[in-house]
Structures are given as structure tokens and as C-alpha cells.
Amino acid sequence: MIPLSWYLGLSAIVFSIGLYGLMSHKNGIRMLMCIELMLNSANINLVAFSSYNNDMTGQVFALFSIAIAAAEAAVGFAILMSIYRMRDMINVDKLNILRW
């Protein structure tokens, strides 16, 4: 049986890739994908712990977070689409509309 630490290690690697991507890329869609990666690494943790502890709660929680990730992606794409229509690009460091 694959030990728990391997899952956690995989999860950490995926999370780090996601975080790196989030920090370094400027394309909005790539950043959304990186967020998906980070969420999935958390899902890996949840499922791993669930199986390790023989408790279904973690798996249910993983399904829940996948659903939320899907919703977040939908909203995120919608925002990016409207930004694209407004500015003709989705380069986040050129967007200062979050600033007041």
C-alpha cells in the first residue's frame, strides 16, 4: 500500500506548481488553471486522509470543493471574458481596476 506521505508529497508538489504558476504568470486563464491545481492538491490531501482514517467525510468534502472549483472557474471565466471585451486583453498586471 502506498504510504500516506507519498500522497502528501504529491499534493505538496502540485500545490507548489500551482502557487508558482499563480505568482509568475500574467495570463488570467493560466492563473485560473493554477488555482485549479492548488484546489486539486487540497482535494488529494482530503481523499488521502479520508482513506487513511477510513472516514467518508473527506471524500464528500473533496466532491464539494470540486463543485465549488467548477463554480469558481465559471465565474472567473465570465469575469475574464468581460475584461477581454472591455480592454482587449486579459493580462492581469495591466489591470488596476481592483485599485481604488
Add this chain to the structure above:
Amino acid sequence: MAMENLAFLIPLLPALAFVLTFFLGKKLPSGGAIIPIVAIAISCIISLAITMGLLQNPEHVVTQSVHWFSILNLGILIDPLAAVMLSMVTFVSLLIHIYAVGYMSHDPAKPRYFAETALFTAAMLGVILSDNILQLFICWELVGLCSYLLIGFWFHKPGAAAAAKKAFLTTRVGDVMFLAGIVLLFSDIYTVYNGVLPEGVYVLQFSEMFHLIPELVAINSTILGMEVSHLTLVTLLFFGGAVGKSGQFPLHVWLPDAMEGPTTVSALIHAATMVTAGVYLVARTFPMFLAAPDSLIIVAIVGAFTALFAATMGIVMNDLKRVLAYSTVSQLGYMVLGLGLGAVVGAEAVGISMFHLINHAFFKALLFLCAGSVIHAVGTHDMRQLGGVRKVMPITFATMTAAALALAGFGIPGTGIGFSGFMSKDPIIESAYLYATETGSWMPYLFAITAAFLTSLYIFRLIFMTFTGEARTDYGGHESPSSMTVPLAILAVLAVIFGALTRTSFYHFIEETFVHMDIEALAELGGYHLAHHGHEPLLVLWMPLIVAVAGLVIAYLIYNRRVVDMSRIVSRNNPVYKLLYNRYYQHQIFVEFFSVKIIYEGLALAGYYSDKMLDWLVNGTSYVLIEAGDSLRKFQTGVIQHYAAAVVAGVGLLVVLIKLVMEVF
């Protein structure tokens, strides 16, 4: 008797008249004067009826009291002292109101005038009726407010506005002392009751205060190394209030300036209302003064000094009304002196002081109304421009002469013949003589007798300069309408005969006020030794008359026969004249030095620096906050990645912290 149940109406009716006249006066003829006249007439009838009842049975004091706070009440107390004052105030005020219908007939602001005088009367009646010191203080302040409104009645004149302010601020100094006295008295009563004030006992009621006098005298504290009885402090603070309201030195400066109001207002202030409030306060709390060591001596000295000081200024004034104003200050000095002599004559002091107050109210109101009559007809109050007015205004001349004779105190000692001023001023001077022989302090007697001489001199100077001789300018003039001359005639009759009529019964009646108190014991508490009038030397009895005649003769020789050329003496080079004419430089000292230099400029300087400091504080705070906000603003870049980094850093920090916390604790 049913009248006694109506006692509460005495101040309420004029107060109601104030409201009605204020709102309805414009729609009624002559500014709605009929409303206050009717209201005050009813008050006068009630007051006179109660006084008659008290004359029959002085024990039957009218008291009504309603619960207010747990230990305070609102109530009225009409004992002989209050009854006499009530009758005088309502009566004189009624005459002045009737007179004012004629005097103010050309003024566009009549409703305001009659409303304010009605309130003035109501406030004064409230002062007299109060059965507790707090209610008295409330009405006292109302009197001050009304005097401010009425002195500044012609507020568009800068002089009137300034005089109103001066009156308000000067009397305020006294009022603050009075209030401090009440606070101190309350705290002392609190101490007497060991911190538990009994429910249902109204602690500031006069009867309760007098009841506690022996305990209050025992409370001492050390001030400037001297052991001072708290009762002395309380009474002196009360007297401070009286000094402000009754124009005693050094707070008399507002009274001559109060001439800026209409003459009828001057008559009201100087005869019936405002200035008598201070004397009444001291008379009302007289048992406390009697039991307080040293208080009465200070009262006597202040009174005697004021009497002389004001009289010296009266002899050089050229303004008809100003002479009378200084005369009022001087006569108030006599009243206060009379009260102060209680240190020797006991409760009789209240009698002689109140007797002079009542007589003075009649003849001073008359003097002012006569002066008003002259001013109304002639249009000037500079005596240098008048002269020979007798021919145009015979009634005014006759009544004014009667008032002058009363003020100067003409009468035959040892008999019941004399003008009212003689009947009331003589006992004060004789008591001052008794005071001198008993205590060895001659100052009050000498000041009083000198002031009597000057009184006669200045009032006949006024009469001769205004009414006799040839007209100095072409002023025209006519006798006043009957609404003005009838009150003059009534007052003149009173000024002539009132003193002689009531001479014997008056003191006895007033002394009934304190019949329940052991005056000898109270005087012992105060450390005074009461004496009784013996047989004064004949010279002492005749002295007031001698100086009065001397004043009359000198005034006649100088101002009528002109044996001395006054224009030589009256020059700016004569230092004595200069000092008197400039009123001892009081204006310079009080206004330009104290008010302007010390208070105004001092406050301005303090204000400048406090402004600077506040500015610095406010600007500094805003600078720090703006800088802090600015630097915080720079965190908000709008770049999503920075936010993400902040979130990650924050979560990382949190994890580390939680780990640390779990490891350590």
C-alpha cells in the same frame, strides 16, 4: 381668609401678562398696556389685602408649599417683611406702568416694553415671595435678565447695548457669589445632617436654614491662616450677591449706566425692583447674618462707604438722570448700612432698613418719573441746558420738590412731623451713632452724616439748576398728560406723608417677622452685644436736619443766587472736581483696565496661544493620519498577484504561529 389662598397669583398674574402682552400687544391700543396694568392691579389688591390681614394678626403668616424634588420645594412665604415689600412693589410698579402709557406713547416697540416690565415685576415678586433660597435665586436671575432686556431696550443705540451688557456682567459677578453661597450652605447642611438629608424636610427653606443656625456657626475652616466660621462665608457670599444687585461698592458701576434705558425703566429698577432685591436678600436672611461673626460689620462698612462715595459723585453730574442714579446708589448704601447696624440694634435693623427702602421707593420713583416728565416734555436731560422749567411744568416742579425734600430728609426731630425720607434716614443715622458709642467705630456715623449733607446739596442743585432761574436754551416744553401727572401726584402724597403715618407701627410690624427667633442668642453666636437706644445728645438728633438745611442753603446760594462763580471752580484744572467728574476714574479702572486690559486682552492672548496649541494638535493629528493612510494605500497595488502573495504569506505566518503556540504552551 380667601385672599390668602390667592397669594400664589401675585407673581403669576404679571407673568401671565408678560406672555399675553408679548403676543397680543400689537393688536391692542397703546401696546396692550392694559394687560399688565390690570394684572398688577389685581396683584396689588391681593398684596394689600394680605398685608391688612397681617397687620391685624402678624402671627398669621401665609405659607404655601409644593413638593419639587425629594428635599427641595417650591413655595411662598408672606410674613410682614414680604408683605410690606409686595405691597410696595406692586403699587409702585402699577403707577409706573400707568405713567409709561403716556411716557412711551411715541415708542414703536410698546408691546415689548410692557411685556418686559410685566416680567420684571413678576420676577421681583417671585424673589419676595420665595420661601426657599433656591427659588429666590431662580427669580433673582430672572430679575437680572429683565434688567438686561430693559436697560438695552433701545438696543440700536450702542450706549444702551453697552450699558445692558455692563449691568448683566457686573451683577453676574455678584450672582456667582450668591450661587457659591447657596452651594456652600447646602454642603454645610449636608454636614450637619451627617450626610443623610432627611426625606420630606425641605433643607433650603428659610425656616429650616434658621433652625440650623447654631450647628452651622460651629462649622469652621481655615482660610489664609484665619479661623473662619462657614456661616460668615455663606453670609458674605450672599452679601456679594446683594452687592451686585443693589449696586454697592465696588459693583455699583452698572447702576448709573442703567440710565440708558427708558426713564420709566430706571424708575422701576431704582425704586421697586432690581436694586431692592439685594437689600431684601440680606433682610430675609438677617438671622444668619446676625449669627455670623464679622459679617454685619462688613455689611455696615460697605454700606456706609457706598453712601458717601456715590453722594460725592452725585454733586458734579450734569445729567438729570445720572444725579438720581448716584442718589440711588447712595441711598442703597444707607439701607445696607442700616442692615449692618444690626450688629448693635438687633432685629430693629431690618425695620429701619426696610422703612428706608419703602420710603425711598416712593420718593425715588417720584424723582425719576418727574425727571422723565421733564425729559418727555423738553427732550434733553442735560441740566446745563435747562433752567426755569418751573414755569412750563408747575405740577412736575411741585411733585419733584416734594420728592427732593423727602430725599434730603427734612423734618423736626423728636416730633412726628417730617417728610418720609427724614423719618427713615434719621433712625439709620441715630443707630449709626449708637453703633459708634457702643463699638467705638465712628466711620459709619461720619460717612452717613456727610452723605446726608451731600444728598441735600446735590438734590437741591438739581432742583435749582433745572427748575428755577431763567431758561438757558430755547426748549419749548409743556406739562405732561394726566396719565403721567396723576401717578406723580399719588407718589408725591406718599412721599410726603407715608413716613410720618407709619413711623411708629412700621418697625413693630417688621420685627414681628423675627418674633419666633431668639435675637439675643443669635447675636451672641455672632459675638455682638445688642444695645438699646438711650437718650442721644440733642445735637445728634438735630444733626441730620442741620446738614440737610446746610446743603439746601449752599445749593441755593451757589446755583440760584450765584454768589460763587461755579464756572471758575468747575474747571478741568481743579483736581478734586476732575476726580469727581471723572467718577474716580472708575470707567478707566473697571472697563479700560480690568475689562479691556486684563480680561479682554488677557483672554485674547490666552486664546491666541490656546488656538496655536489646538491648531498644532489638530494639524499634527491629521498629518500623522494622512501619512499613515498614504503609506497603507501603497500596499494596495491592484495587482492580483501581490494580493495572492500576501494571502500566501499570511497563511504561512499563521501556520508558523499556530505551530509555535502549540509548541510553547
